[in-house]
Structure formats: C-alpha cells, structure tokens
Amino acid sequence: MSARTKARLARHTKDTEALAAWNEAAKRLGEIKRTVDEVADDNMAVLEAVRRSGEGQEGFRASVLQEFEKLRAGLAGELLFHSLRNCCRELGPVLSGLERMAQGADFNDPETTRAHVASFAATLEGVLRRLGIERLPICEGSDPFNANLHECVKACAPAESPYPQAPPRTVVRVEEHGYLVQGRLAVPARVWVQELEARDSQPETGAES
Numbered sequence: 001m002s003a004r005t006k007a008r009l010a011r012h013t014k015d016t017e018a019l020a021a022w023n024e025a026a027k028r029l030g031e032i033k034r035t036v037d038e039v040a041d042d043n044m045a046v047l048e049a050v051r052r053s054g055e056g057q058e059g060f061r062a063s064v065l066q067e068f069e070k071l072r073a074g075l076a077g078e079l080l081f082h083s084l085r086n087c088c089r090e091l092g093p094v095l096s097g098l099e100r101m102a103q104g105a106d107f108n109d110p111e112t113t114r115a116h117v118a119s120f121a122a123t124l125e126g127v128l129r130r131l132g133i134e135r136l137p138i139c140e141g142s143d144p145f146n147a148n149l150h151e152c153v154k155a156c157a158p159a160e161s162p163y164p165q166a167p168p169r170t171v172v173r174v175e176e177h178g179y180l181v182q183g184r185l186a187v188p189a190r191v192w193v194q195e196l197e198a199r200d201s202q203p204e205t206g207a208e209s
Contacts, residue, residue, distance in 0.1 A: 090127040097123070128179070136178035136189050143171045149178060151188045155195040163194070170194045 098120060107113050125135070136149060141163035145152060153175055158164040163172045171191045178189030 086131060090130060094120075094123055094127055132182045133186070134180045136180055136185070136187075138171055138174050138178075138189055138191070140174060141166050141170065141172055145169045145171055145191070145193045149185060149188055150191045150193075152193045153190045154192045156192050157195055161192070161194055166194045168194055168196050 101116050101120070128134070138150075150171060156172065158166075161172045163170070166172055170193070171189075172194050173192035174189055175192065176190040178185065179187045
C-alpha cells in the first residue's frame with residue numbers, strides 16, 4: 001500500500017472519529033436541553049404552587065381576622081352588658097329608697113333631712129365601692145397639689161384659705177372628690193390650692209414724674 005493511500009486512510013479515520021465525537025456531543029447537548037427544559041417546567045410548577053399557597057394563606061388570614069373581630073365585638077358587648085347589669089342591681093334599690101324617702105320623709109325638720117341625706121350618701125358610697133370605684137384619698141391642708149391627680153379650680157391666698165398656715169401649692173379644700181376605678185384614676189379631684197401670701201407688686205406705667 002502506497003504512502004498516499006495510507007495518508008488518505010488515516011485522514012478518513014480521523015474524520016470518522018471526529019464525526020462520531022460530534023454526534024455524541026450533539027446527543028449529549030440534546031439530553032442536557034431536555035433536562036434543562038424539565039427543570040424549568042418543574043420550577044414553574046413550584047412557583048405556581050407557591051403562589052396558590054400564598055393566596056390560600058392570605059384568604060385564611062383574612063378569615064381568621066374576621067372571626068377574631070366578631071369574637072372581640074361579642075366579648076365587648078357581653079362585658080358592657082354585665083357591667084351595666086351590675087350597676088342596675090346596685091343602684092336600683094338606692095333609687096327606690098330615695099323615691100320612698102322623697103314621698104314619706106318630713107323635710108320640715110332640718111335634722112331629719114340631714115340624717116336622710118347623710119344616709120343616702122353613705123349608701124351610695126358603698127354601692128360605688130362594691131362596683132370597684134373608690135374615692136381618691138386627699139388630706140386637706142397637708143397634701144401637695146399633684147397635676148396627675150388634681151384639677152385646680154381656685155388658687156387662694158392664705159387670708160381666704162381654710163388652712164392659712166399651709167405652705168404654697170398645698171391642697172386646702174376639695175370641691176369635688178376624685179375617683180379611682182380598680183386602682184386607676186378615673187376622675188381627678190377638683191381642689192383649691194394655696195398660693196403665695198403676697199404677689200410681687202407691679203410698677204405703675206405712664207405715671208406722671
């Protein structure tokens with residue numbers, strides 16, 4: 001066999017091997033493409049499932065919030081009803097007693113009238129205490145004014161004060177009592193507060209020299 005023939009055979013063999021390698025590479029590329037397409041399809045399916053799950057969770061959340069709102073409104077209504085029912089049970093007899101007093105009491109006798117009014121006030125205070133309402137304790141003439149508990153309705157000088165020796169900013173009279181509901185301030189007390197004994201005099205303006 002001549003050298004030229006051998007060279008042609010060698011080139012033909014190389015071409016055949018290259019073609020086989022190319023075909024194998026193309027086959028593998030096709031398999032890779034199919035795998036990539038399958039993965040993409042799976043990812044789309046997963047994303048769609050996640051989207052549907054999110055929509056379901058949002059719907060479930062809205063439903064739960066709606067049920068909680070119904071329960072809250074129902075509970076608030078029940079608490080209000082029970083509170084008002086307790087007020088009716090406690091205040092109803094007091095009102096009936098006051099009406100009987102107004103019908104049968106002798107108001108021509110000041111001492112009898114005073115006793116009736118004092119009895120009514122004591123009864124009403126007991127009712128408030130049973131409802132969890134207590135009077136704000138204040139010691140006139142010694143307790144300092146506290147803006148968180150008191151409302152000043154008058155600042156009085158020592159000359160008009162019930163406690164002229166009390167220091168400034170002292171509560172010297174309770175005009176209207178304050179009240180606590182279960183230990184928390186509900187109504188501040190309206191009080192008189194001791195002021196300084198004398199104010200600084202202001203110089204006159206526009207006076208003739």
